[in-house]
Every structure is written in C-alpha cells, then in structure tokens.
Amino acid sequence: MDRYWDNLKTYQEIFVTSIGVRILFIGLTLLCLTPLISAPIALALGIIFSLLFGNPFLQQTRRFTPKLLQFSVIGLGAGMNLAVIGHESIHGILYTLIGIILTVLLGIGFGKCLKTEPTISLLLTIGTAICGGSAIAAVAPIIRAKPHEISVALAIVFLLNACALFIFAPLGHYFGLTQIQFGFWSALAIHDTSSVVGASMQYGSQAVEIATTVKLARALWIIPVTLLIGFIWNRKRDSELVGKARFPLFIVGFILAAALVTFIPTLQASG
Structure with missing residues (x-):
C-alpha cells in the first residue's frame, strides 16, 4: 500500500512539474515576442531553458520552426523602404560585393580546413557575409x-555581435581610424544592423551615417544570395530532383512586403 502511494506521489510530481514547465515555456515565448527582449537575449533564454528543462513542445517546434523563419524574413522586408535604401546605399554596393565575395571564399575555405558540418558552415558564412541572424533565417x-x-x-x-559592441570603438581609437574609415569597417565587419549602429554611435555621427548607409547596401544582397544558394544547394542535395531546385517563395513575400511599404505611404506611417 505504501508503495502504491509513493508511486502515485511520484506521478503527481512529474505531472505538476511537466505542467509548470509548459506554462513557463509559453510565458517566456510570449515575453520574447515583446520589444522588451532582444533577439540575443531571447536566444540565450531559449538555450538556458533547454539545458535546464528540455523542450516540452519538441515535435511542435520542429514542425513550425521552418515556417516561422520564413515569416520572419517576410517581416524583415516590411521594415525596408526600397526607395530610401536604393538612394542611400548606391555608393556602398561595390564595397559590400567585394566584402561578401571575400567572406564567402574564406568561409568555405575555413569550413573545409576545419571539417565543419557543411550546413553549419554555410549558415555561419552567409550570416557573416550579409546580415547576421536575418541572413541565417533566410537561408536555413x-x-x-x-x-x-x-x-x-x-x-x-x-555572440560576435555582442563582442563587437564593446571592442570595435576602442580598437578604432587604438588604430587611429577616421570616422569614415570606422564607418566602413563596422558596416563590413559587424553582422546585424543594430550592432553596426550601436558600435558606430560610440565613434561619432559621421561614422554612424557611413556605417548605416553601407550596411543597408550589404543587407540588399540577401535576396540574390538566397536565390543563388537555393538553386545550387538543392541541385546538389536532391539527386532525384536534379535541375529542379525549389524556388524559395518566401523571398517573393520579402520583396512584396518591402514594395508595399515603399509605395504605400500609409503603411510606412503605421509601421
């Protein structure tokens, strides 16, 4: 009889713990959807939660993660005004093209030398070359x-973005970079736009202006690079579908969202 009650108590504790973990998971998820939590902090919370409690909705998250990533890329397009970006970033196109080509070549080379998992190597390379988490979300x-x-x-x-916020400005002063030089350097070397702005703000107003302009030009490459990777990668991976790579339709959504914001002023005001 005592054994029966002990087992019942154990099952009750497991049930209560499971319910508590699920509620905590949902609460943290909703909190991360608010402006109070930035993307790096949300990622850190997710890692800590997973290490402590695991994922109570593992099957569901595996099923919905690819779709959520695609919707996030479409949302990124809604934050871009193509007219403004095209006007401001025309002078940075060449610099960013050279930077992207060099980064991709170095990324592929280091990945092969270090024998890194090809998928992770590609995600890191594209994220480093273009616009960090946004590029990873688009390519994944x-x-x-x-x-x-x-x-x-x-x-x-x-992690690299967080380090850049603290070390780029001191390094720029140490090497005696001008504001123009620092603006180009931060725009080409730091991944996410928010981190580029944060690092360049510590250096001066001219550095912020240069960095923002060049970074916008760099972000524009997410469209052609994503389409190219989709064509090459799927031809390479799918032996039964050689020559029939799937077109990433969410990139069309990205372009349409950006076009709507660009050509409908009321959407710009509400955004």
Whole structure:
C-alpha cells in the first residue's frame, strides 16, 4: 500500500512539474515576442531553458520552426523602404560585393580546413557575409537546416555581435581610424544592423551615417544570395530532383512586403 502511494506521489510530481514547465515555456515565448527582449537575449533564454528543462513542445517546434523563419524574413522586408535604401546605399554596393565575395571564399575555405558540418558552415558564412541572424533565417529553410544547426549558427553570430559592441570603438581609437574609415569597417565587419549602429554611435555621427548607409547596401544582397544558394544547394542535395531546385517563395513575400511599404505611404506611417 505504501508503495502504491509513493508511486502515485511520484506521478503527481512529474505531472505538476511537466505542467509548470509548459506554462513557463509559453510565458517566456510570449515575453520574447515583446520589444522588451532582444533577439540575443531571447536566444540565450531559449538555450538556458533547454539545458535546464528540455523542450516540452519538441515535435511542435520542429514542425513550425521552418515556417516561422520564413515569416520572419517576410517581416524583415516590411521594415525596408526600397526607395530610401536604393538612394542611400548606391555608393556602398561595390564595397559590400567585394566584402561578401571575400567572406564567402574564406568561409568555405575555413569550413573545409576545419571539417565543419557543411550546413553549419554555410549558415555561419552567409550570416557573416550579409546580415547576421536575418541572413541565417533566410537561408536555413532553403537548405533544410536542422533546429540545432540554426541555433549554433545564431548563437555564434549573436555572440560576435555582442563582442563587437564593446571592442570595435576602442580598437578604432587604438588604430587611429577616421570616422569614415570606422564607418566602413563596422558596416563590413559587424553582422546585424543594430550592432553596426550601436558600435558606430560610440565613434561619432559621421561614422554612424557611413556605417548605416553601407550596411543597408550589404543587407540588399540577401535576396540574390538566397536565390543563388537555393538553386545550387538543392541541385546538389536532391539527386532525384536534379535541375529542379525549389524556388524559395518566401523571398517573393520579402520583396512584396518591402514594395508595399515603399509605395504605400500609409503603411510606412503605421509601421
């Protein structure tokens, strides 16, 4: 009889703990959707939660993660005014093109030398070359990256962004860079736009202006690079669908969202 009650108590504790973990998971998820929590902090909370409690909705998150990433890329397009970006970033196109080509070549080379998992290597390379987490979110569904591969790539990119906020300005002063030089350097070397602005603000107003302009030009490459990767990667991976790479339709959504914001003034005001 005592054994029966002990087992019942154990099952009750497991049930209560499971319910509590699920409620905590949902609460943290909703909190991360608010402006109070930035993307790096949300990622850190997710990692800590997973290590402590695991994922109470593992199957559901595996099923919905690719779609959520695609919707996030469409949302990124809604924050871009193509007219403003095209006007401001025309002079930075060449610099960013050279930077992206060099970064991709170095990323591929280092990935092969270090024998890194190809998917993680590609995500890190594209995230470093273009615009950090946004580029990773755009490329991940196309190459069918697994959740843990996406998490690793995002964690590394966000960690490097956080380091850049603290070390770039002191390094710029140490090497005696002008504001123009620092603006170009930060725009080409730091991944996410928010981190580029944050680092360049510590250096001066001219550095912020240059960095923002060049970074916008760099972000524009997310469209052609994503389409190219989708074509090459799927031709390479799918032996039964050679020559029939799937077109990433969410990129069309990205372009349409950006076009709507650009040509409908009321959407710009409400955004």
